[in-house]
Amino acid sequence: MAKLNVSTRYKALTRDLMWDPKDVNIKEIYPLIEAEGIHIRDPKRWEDPFRMTFNQYVKIQSEKEHLHHAIRGAFEANHGHARIVDSRWFEGVKAFAVAVQPAEYAAHRLMAYIGRNIPIEAIRFATFNQAVDELRHAQIEIKHYAHMSRYYDGLHAYSKTNENLWFNTVPKSFFDDALTSGPFEALIAISFSFEYVFTNILFLPFASSAAAVGDEHFASVGKSVQSDESRHMALGMAALKMLLEEDDRNIPIVQRWLDKWFWRCYRVFAVISTLVDYYPRIRAISWKKAFEMYVEDQVLNGLFKDLFKYGIRPPRHFEDSMKEKEHYSHATMRILDHYKHANYFRGFRLQPDDYDWLSREYPNTFERYYAPFFRKMDDHVMAVASPGLPAVCAVCQIPCEYPNPDRPQESWTQYVEYNGKTHMLCSPGCRDIFLAEPEKYMQWWWPAESYLSGEFGSSLEDMFEYFGFTPEEANEHYSSRDYHRWIRYREELGLDKRFETV
């Protein structure tokens, strides 16, 4: 193979992934290919711009694994967890554990589904690689939590918590939505809207924050995962261009998907905004600045200018996401705080340096609308715990507690009557998604309803048993046993010593 150039080698090593069946109609093998109204004339024209072959893939991925596990091994051996700047960071890592890791696994299933149902060689090979990538991500993340669980609460019944915790309906329903879409919609939903538009804001700021607080292990997880993302983004961009250039009839369909999945992805990233702005004691960047850099500059001002020639406009409600950037992390942290007594990643008392940073980065909103709430919470940590069960958005499944960014004293919650029932939606963005496919979203599962009907057992103890953790593992970080264990762990290593220099 040594003398073949990249494109010839790619052709030689990926050909014959497709063939023409003689005994059955091709539509019986690919029953979904025409179901969405997408027209493809000449799929052979489409190539993965990276043209990576399987032998190269395996070689590069194994190098990434060696690098990551070397860092992981050193971090664990050197008691890295005791050396970070503040243990509340781990609550953020726990949030990541239930918000992101199941998404990685679901993305693996989704890529297999797309590859199975779209008979185009380049897409099939790229989705195969990505399916393996997503499994790798899920595994290196779980490995991290396994080690953390030796020292910290909440992760000891991980598979159960991962499966049953109420909060997890957010990422789960998101991927269920994509998995129950047609294969082309799933491709645009995940490869384009999720991977190209939003994953940067997930892994780059979060890995930077991890490094800033001294969690080199999690920084390495973030970097190793992100190193696969360029390939995933390339698939999303190639798929988008293919659908737009193959047939004009595809354009309004693709526009509809871009509208839906922009807001869907944006909302599933709500908890990420708190991982950027709140959990790290030393922050790499604010959500607002990250959103401006990765979404406004690179996507809206970069990519969508290019798509204009196809007749594609920026996604519906993108202005809402821009308006909400000054509120997003604060409103989401307030939601998490309301329900921290039943959640396994804890809230925490804001410290004076937190108030300073948040006021400085959010001069228009933090002091005016959010600091009073947090001050009250810091004086009486449990006083602001919501006594009831949250009313949850029928689309994104986040509690309906977002303020209208135009009038922040008012709620943004929307009400829709459908089929004799009132459905609540957290925002106009989620409302319009519901209205476009009400038959799909009216089937949403509401944890509060299941709790009240006894699905989680008859008592609060039963509910915690169902979630896989105990009430002592919830609540507020600085008054928790995790914090005290971390202090003792540091003392044992002598890390509490102050060395005077004269």
Add this chain to the structure above:
Amino acid sequence: MATSQQQYVGVDLDKNGGAVTDAVVEAIQQDNPGVELVDFNIYVKVKAPQRMIIRRQLVEDILGRNWDLQELHMVMASYFGFIEEWDEEKLVIRWSADES
């Protein structure tokens, strides 16, 4: 979209790459006009207006050893723009809005 803002393409490079990352940054600066660097803690964002080329030969010359363009996968954490060409000699990323 009626906006006068410049359209940038670019790459986010992982500083774990050490000498390779440094050589790629330098090659991009030598080969492309108007390059801007944004330091982002563990990453460096390298951006250029409208179009960016990375040539294998130049990276090799700076690095002083053989370098395969596929090694870029180890350090290129993210990119923005359309990948127009990626072969054994060069990577070209660009926007094409100006053509229409």
